[in-house]
Amino acid sequence: MMIGGVAxxxxxxxxGEGDRARRIATTAMVLTVxxxxxxxxxxxxxxxxxxxxxxxxxxVLDLGAHFLAITLPSMSLIAAAILxxxxxxxxxxxxxxxxxxLSAGAVAMVLDPFLIVxxxxxxxxxxxxxxxxxxxxxxxxxxxxxQSHDLLARPSWRNMRNVARPYFAIALPAIATQMSTPFGNxxxxxxxxxxxxxxxxxxxxxxxxxxxxxGGIFALSGAIGGIIGQNYGAGRPDRVAEAFVxxxxxxxxxxxxxxxxxxxxxxxxxTSFHLSAEGEAIVRSFTHYAAGAFILTGALFVANAxxxxxxxxxxxxxxxxxRDGILMFPLALLLTGWTGAVGVVxxxxxxxxxxxxxxxxLAWRYIQGLEAQPRQP
Numbered sequence: 573m574m575i576g577g578v579a580x581x582x583x584x585x586x587x588g589e590g591d592r593a594r595r596i597a598t599t600a601m602v603l604t605v606x607x608x609x610x611x612x613x614x615x616x617x618x619x620x621x622x623x624x625x626x627x628x629x630x631x632v633l634d635l636g637a638h639f640l641a642i643t644l645p646s647m648s649l650i651a652a653a654i655l656x657x658x659x660x661x662x663x664x665x666x667x668x669x670x671x672x673x674l675s676a677g678a679v680a681m682v683l684d685p686f687l688i689v690x691x692x693x694x695x696x697x698x699x700x701x702x703x704x705x706x707x708x709x710x711x712x713x714x715x716x717x718x719q720s721h722d723l724l725a726r727p728s729w730r731n732m733r734n735v736a737r738p739y740f741a742i743a744l745p746a747i748a749t750q751m752s753t754p755f756g757n758x759x760x761x762x763x764x765x766x767x768x769x770x771x772x773x774x775x776x777x778x779x780x781x782x783x784x785x786x787g788g789i790f791a792l793s794g795a796i797g798g799i800i801g802q803n804y805g806a807g808r809p810d811r812v813a814e815a816f817v818x819x820x821x822x823x824x825x826x827x828x829x830x831x832x833x834x835x836x837x838x839x840x841x842x843t844s845f846h847l848s849a850e851g852e853a854i855v856r857s858f859t860h861y862a863a864g865a866f867i868l869t870g871a872l873f874v875a876n877a878x879x880x881x882x883x884x885x886x887x888x889x890x891x892x893x894x895r896d897g898i899l900m901f902p903l904a905l906l907l908t909g910w911t912g913a914v915g916v917v918x919x920x921x922x923x924x925x926x927x928x929x930x931x932x933x934l935a936w937r938y939i940q941g942l943e944a945q946p947r948q949p
Contacts, residue, residue, distance in 0.1 A: 573604040573651075574658045575750075575797065576743030579881045580735075582662040582798040586805025597659050597717070598725045599735040601652060603743075608651040616644045626758060627765040635695050642699035649706040656713030659723060662798040668716045676709040745885035749876060749892045756896030756923070760916050763904045767913035770847070774854030775916060777845050781858070785834055786866050788826050792819055793873035801881040809942035816878055816939055820932065823870030827863070834859040850913065857917045865921035868928030875931035878939065887934065895927035 577600030584593035615622065619640040620633065628636050653672060660669035683704060687697030717723040725731075757779070764775045783790070796819045803811040834841070838859035842852040872895070876888035900923045907915030907922075 573600065573607060573743045573747060574655045574794075575746035575877075575880045575885075576600065576739050577604070577655055578658045578662045578794075578797050579742050579801050579885075580739060581659055582801030582881065583805035585663055586802035593663070594723055594725050595731045596735050596739065597723045598727055599732050599739060600659075600743075601655055601724060602727050602732065603736070603739070604651050604655050605648045608648045612644045612647040616640065619644070627762055639695050639699045642696070643702050646703045646706045649710040653706065653709040653713045656710070656717050658794055658798075659717055660713075660721070661795055662801065663721060663723065664798070664802070665716070665721065666795065668720060672709055672713040672716065675712050676705045679708050680705045742880060742883075742885045745889045746880055749880075749885070749889045752889075752892035752896035756900045756920075759896070759901050760904055760920055763908055763919075764913050764916045767908075768850075770850040771854060771913035773845070774847055774851030774913070777841070777847065777851070777855050778858045778917065781834070781841065781855075782866075785830050785863075786827070786869075789823060789866055789870040789873065792822060792870060793877045796874055797877040797881050800878055804882055804942075809939065812878075812882070812942065813939050816874065816935065819874040820871055823874065824867050827866040827870065830866070831859075831863045834863055854914055854917060857914045862917045862921035865924045868932070869924040870928075871932040872924065872928035875928070875935035878935040879931075882938065882942075884938065887938075888931075891927055891931035891934075894930070895923045899923040899926060 577597060580596045581593045581600075584590070584596060620637045623633050623636045623640075653676075657669045657672040660666070660672070680701060683701040684698065687693050687701050691697055693700070714724075761772075761775065764771050796815060799815045800812050803809075803815065838856050841859065842855050845851075847855060872891060876891060879885060879888040879891070900919060903919035903923055904916055907918045909915070911918065
């Protein structure tokens with residue numbers, strides 16, 4: 573839903589229609605928060621069943637359900653905060669957008685050790701920390717978009733009716749696109765859970781390490797969307813092409829540098845998490861080899877942002893589900909059969925390589941075919 577708001581707001585800014593951008597931003601905020609409230613309520617009610625279906629049992633199931641019971645009610649807050657940060661990027665205010673997320677990270681760095689370790693609250697402390705961080709992030713994000721840019725207006729049914737249809741034409745495919753990644757991760761987690769707790773521990777380290785080490789790649793997909801949308805709205809496909817190529821170059825350089833650093837530090841990483849030999853082997857397969865696939869993982873992100881902001885959101889949906897719904901499961905079955913738990917790492921990398929290559933090629937072909945006149949959203 574954030575993607576729909578960014579695409580429409582950035583295009584309106586590029587076309588010089590500031591009032592329309594304000595109406596779109598308001599509608600996007602109301603709809604995003606409202607939908608997230610409903611989704612969170614449903615997941616909260618069935619959280620134990622969902623965790624059990626994901627392979628959790630015993631104490632792990634109880635702790636997971638307890639954690640979600642505390643954190644899920646605050647999901648509407650993080651939805652508002654993420655959308656606020658994205659809207660700031662859409663209008664070109666990258667510094668304030670960054671401040672929204674960095675402030676949350678800074679607070680978490682203090683709260684997490686205080687509540688989890690010093691207070692001794694464990695899982696409960698982690699959950700409470702997340703809720704507090706989300707509150708702070710939301711307040712800062714809403715303050716910036718209202719006080720610094722006056723980007724939100726009083727909601728009205730008329731504006732919502734006018735905006736809702738084109739907004740959901742982008743948002744619904746984007747929702748389907750974003751759901752594919754957690755589905756793919758769920759598939760891989762289910763497969764590696766058959767190999768025991770040591771394998772799960774190694775996989776968990778890889779998941780967190782990916783977010784930390786490749787944060788620049790994940791952030792790029794959000795940052796490039798506003799740039800592409802503004803230039804598309806302004807009728808400058810040449811600049812759209814320049815932004816696309818620059819993003820791919822960034823993915824390549826960033827991944828290569830990060831890959832070298834992780835390979836160098838893989839021993840220390842494994843030791844710091846007290847992994848067993850099996851868990852360490854899984855982490856090493858990622859840091860030494862599979863991490864290089866993030867070049868094309870990033871290409872997939874960039875292609876999806878391009879599709880969403882060039883009125884082709886269903887293309888991004890198809891690209892992501894090709895990876896997570898078609899390729900991921902059979903690759904995981906095949907490769908774990910050959911190599912054991914490490915096969916999950918290879919399956920994830922190979923699926924990203926195949927999907928990223930196809931998506932980037934399609935995006936580039938589409939950009940080349942754009943006409944050099946302004947496009948209507």
